[in-house]
Amino acid sequence: MAKHRGRGMAAINYPIGMNLGGDPSQALVHSNPSGKFTVALSSIDLGQGMKSVTRQICAETLGVPVEDVYVDTADSDTGPHCMGSFASRGTHRVGNAVMAAAREARGVMMEAAAEELEVNASDLETDGRGNIHVKGAPHRSIAVKDVAIAAQFKQGKTISGRGIFLVPLSEVDPETGEMSPATCYAHACLVAEIEVDDETGEVAMVRMDSAYELGRALNPKLVEQQLVGGAWMGVSHALYETPEPYYPDPSHGPRDFNEYVMPGPGDICPHDIAVLERPAPDGPFGGKGPGEMCANPVLPAVANAIFNAIGVRINDLPITPEKVLRALKAQGGARPQARR
Amino acid sequence: MLEFRKEYFADERDENLNEIGKPTQRQDMVGHVTGTTTYFDDHKLAGLLHLKVLRSPHHHARIRGIDTGAAERAPGVRRVIRGADVPRNLNTLLSLLNFGKDDEPTLAVDKVRYKGEPVVAVVAHSEREAFEALAQIRVDYEPLPAVFDVEEALKAGAPVVNETYPKNSFEYHGRYDHQKLRFGDVERAFAEADHGLEERYQMSPIEHAPTETNGCVAAPETNGRYVVYTCAQGLFFSLDTCAKILDVPSNKLHFVGGTVGGGFGGKVDSLTEPLAILGAMLTGRPVRYVLGREEEMQFGSPRGAERIYVKDAVMRDGRITARKVTSYFDSGAYTRLSSYAVIKCAAHIPGPYTIPNVHADVYCVYTNRVPATAMRGFGVTAVDFAIECQMDKLAHLVGIDPMEFRILNAYRDGDMKAHRREAKNTALIECVQVAAEKAKWPIREEFRRMSSRAGGGGARAAVPHTPGTPAGGARPPAPQRTTYDRPPQPAQAPIFEPQKPSPSPPSPRQPTPAPATTQHGAARFSSVFGTRRR
Incomplete structure (x- = not known):
């Protein structure tokens, strides 16, 4: 032996993602008046890290530090529809929805900052550390926190964004199995x-x-x-x-x-x-x-x-x-x- | 030990990012490791009642009668729930996607179709009183012959498991008992091959075994609404399923979840939510329904068993010229999600290899066992086992190193896959090369130099003549339908730029309950498999 x-x-x-697609996810991103962002989802964290990976995606897209983003899963009254956490779809589907929502929120944030700095929004960039400044002129800068305060109390703007990601549903050919899985x-x-x-x-x-x-x-x-x-x-x-x-x-x-x-x-x-x-x-x-x-x-x-x-x-x-x-x-x- | 091999595909990545790629600590880490994270079962509501179900002791039996009299009078019992109390006591999970027919009751009425099927529910002040009341329920069963083997179940004269599908198989496209995949001419390839190999593979069921078992707490909220604390893997999936079964508008339900103690696919079936909410509706009190460990292991839906036959043709030089697969999913007594896994399995064949002739028939079969459901790698894990064992045997047969054999047959960018879409963004060859290097498994220089990005396409991009298919032979692949399949975007755009959502996203679910003649709030989905719910 x-x-x-x-x-x-x-x-x-x-x-x-789900085979054949047809599995949408939505996300909402909004800022409080201190420039701290919340991501509202109905997506589920099974322990795999859904909240954490979408938090990083949101921070990267907004151009703010990850500490300034909190992901609030999952409440059907506040979180928009998501198909669910299965089929290896979280990062790809939900991540894309969060990215789209964060892009929209970033657009408003940059416009509000532009109004405060009296420049064109397209001339601004984020430093990833909580500030927005004129490209090539870092001294002409405003903190995201001050932008959020101005947006809420002075300009009457909502720094928020909506996002959805959907791979359209594919059909399956009964005879050949042709499909886009x-x-x-x-x-x-x-x-x-x-x-x-x-x-x-x-x-x-x-x-x-x-x-x-x-x-x-x-x-x-x-x-x-x-x-x-x-x-x-x-x-x-x-x-x-x-x-x-x-x-x-x-x-x-x-x-x-x-x-x-x-x-x-x-x-x-x-x-x-x-x-x-x-x-x-x-x-x-x-x-x-x-x-x-x-x-x-x-x-x-x-x-x-x-x-x-x-x-x-x-x-x-x-x-x-x-x-x-x-x-x-x-x-x-x-x-x-x-x-x- | 984990290392990043940044030299691979470096030209396809923008590394100039702030937060992406950083090992940031999870936002829920401290709660998890200090035991302060709130899970569904941490909601200890005042006046909480407990729900337990009586389960069938038979694999297959007719129910002649149910006597709940003694249970209703038992101490602590607030309510006994029977099938007739469930507003819409027939459902199939994928009806929300307009796929399949309603085939599963919440509580069995005329028949039990698997051992452990819920028959009666009891809501009581304590779990102990609920269990004691269950013991006093008398059910008169007439046992019926049962079938457990997928191939036996498909034979003429086999016991009919589920009358919704009297042939014991899910119906695809309104006419077939299986999903087909046809690409090229496998029979000709078998006739011309140097070697053939046919093998049978079997995967037994697997239990998800999450730390936290399935369960939920449902409670009346104000204004006629019900709040549900749940571990569902799909919050709206479960909410919409419950709204259908309980026949209430979806905005009467408020689901709270998102923090789950392990799922692995075992928490997509809404095993507990409909009855817990119904219990709360019938008693006006919060109701907790949590599966015990034994219930979870025996009657919580498992990963279904799969039986797979693989037949391959291979040439002396190591090229695989044909692969024919016949696969049987053991769905158990009801469909749940197995019908979906069959399509996913068909799409996955023949694995990550470019094989010019592929043929597959995949079946979803009903047997008298606990209904199967999704689990990690749903539709793929078992067929990967079969294919990769087969690859090892083929390499042995032709005397080629198994690493080199994979690289030789690997799919590459631009190749046509058997489901008739072009392979893109492939990386199998590189994975084999790096794994071989790490394991100090020698492969020859020519195989070390191959690339997923070179050598594909051309003749390998063609759809071969396929006998017996409507077009009668070679035809160009149909227009690509996914966002990814659009023509390449201009190179100046960042490569990771996500596609925009489809121009006209389907309208949201209808807020009102669907009338009987239409699908339950799922009108936006056409029936892609041709099997409409009635």
């Missing part, structure tokens, strides 16, 4: 190294190396959070999880986390990630979205690594120790392939 190491890889792409795609390639115990059938993760291309990474820490966590969900899908271990037989359903098996802290391995950024032409600042796709390459990469380690192909997920042992028995023992 022995432990066998193997490596396998997989490459994937993933469509961003998505406007941009994220990409990934992942190498999994595993170790199979041919006595117990257990598969242990040894390490992962990966490259993910997800458009512009709008916040590198949020990207890292998604990619690291998502890859572990992939490991869990590949080796552990199912409520129906003998599918299609529906018996043996789990009731809690003792019976529903998932990897724990002791099962974690090093994961080295490279991020590539090919901006999406229609993404907010080129962003696509790392959401769903980061789990997908792990499942086949692990299955391919198991073949490399012991020479058996397991086509049924999850690859439990029982399936590994049955496959080894059918093959008459492990047949390690050429080391990679």
Whole structure:
């Protein structure tokens, strides 16, 4: 009895947003009289960072510091319609809606500033630190706060903006399947190294190396959070999880986390990630979205690594120790392939 | 460890930005790590009542009778809710997109179609009293034969799971029991190939297992409105679903949410909201309905199982010349969102590769199990597993390194995809190159030098002759319809400039409830799949 190491890889792409489009999102952006901005959405933060990424998009577009923007999700009385947080659509769809709303608000802000500075709005620029000044003449400057006060109490202007983003719905041809499913795609390639115990059938993760291309990474820490966590969900899908271990037989359903098996802290391995950024032409600042796709390459990469380690192909997920042992028995023992 | 490889596609990015690209701390970070963030279940309202449901113990059974007398008299019980109390006790989630027929009751009436299907709800002063009352409800069931295997379910004579779809399959375009994808001539390619490989793949269901289980708290507000604190992944999706089921104007409902303890697709079905609001309507009190962990694991909708057959043709030099896929989504007893995933799956085939002949039939099949729903990678995760295992086997078959085999077949800018749209903004080759480099997996120099931006298009941009399709053969791709598919914009515009919204955005949802003859506030969407709700 022995432990066998193997490596396998997989490459994937993933469509961003609801298939076929037709999934609009709206955003409203407005300033209070102190020049602090609120983004009103009905979009959901599932823990992935929706509020944070839209906050950065809004600040960048307005030209104000991120601290001066707060994202208020999600109340159907105040937040305009959004399809929801799924289909890897948050960054791309909601981000674009926020960008459009922030652009409109910025337009009013610059006009109000121009009136105060007695110049043309097109001659002004923001410094990203809370000030607006004449291009090439930084001393002719006004704070965004003072612009907001003037707009509200003197000029009678509302520094606000509305935004919507919609990829129009595509039709599907019944005969050929011709359709426009998505406007941009994220990409990934992942190498999994595993170790199979041919006595117990257990598969242990040894390490992962990966490259993910997800458009512009709008916040590198949020990207890292998604990619690291998502890859572990992939490991869990590949080796552990199912409520129906003998599918299609529906018996043996789990009731809690003792019976529903998932990897724990002791099962974690090093994961080295490279991020590539090919901006999406229609993404907010080129962003696509790392959401769903980061789990997908792990499942086949692990299955391919198991073949490399012991020479058996397991086509049924999850690859439990029982399936590994049955496959080894059918093959008459492990047949390690050429080391990679 | 995470590193950025800024040298790739550097000429396509403007790096002169203030806030974008910075590792700014999340605005909700402190609340999350100190346990002070407010979730839906933190709304402890005065007079709160608790709702629990009685679930079917059978996979498939006729309901002969329900006796709730003892439960109604049980201590602490404020209200027993049955199917007849639900204003519109039949719905399908995607009716809001005008896709599919109403096929799922909120509370079962004539039949139960899966083990765990809600039959009766009890609203009581405490969860314990609700559970004790549920135990006193007597339901007379006549068990029926059940079907659990997708291919068995499609055979003649299989038990009919859901009478709305008597053939146990979703209906596409009013005439097919599956979605087709046809591109080129796979049969000719199989006949001419050096090697063929056909394999069967199976993914079992998967539970989302969010830290926070599905649930909500609904309460009467002033002026006849109801506020709902919820963990729904789509706030208006859930609101509109509830407005339809409860037959109230959407502005009678006020949904508050946005902070969710993990979703992964398991919180788009409005599993708890309609009954909680109905409970609040019937009692005039706040009502909390939260799934326990066992309910979430057993009866909260999972990622559905998929069975996928892949047949490929490959030449000795490593070129894949044909890919034929037959795939079955196990939707469980009701449609929910599986019909949508089928289309997404069809669009994804044959994966990120340029293969000149592609053929796919994808089915949405009903079985007597918990209805499936969306989960991370919906429609794609399982087919990626099948395709990438298949790619490894093909590489082995022709004796080519699996990294080089991917690069050789990878799609590139300008290639025609099987759904007849041009590939753009591709980056698969670069991902393979960088992953190989990081893993110290040697690939030959010629493969290290290839690029997604070179070598595509030309002959690879053609739509091949496709036998059996209406046009009868090669024709130019239809006009591109998405904003992205517009002709390239002038180069001086920043490349990340978003497209403007479509010139005439559809009008907002109708504020009044739709009359029976029209779609529920969804008139703006044409039926793209030809299956209109009746």
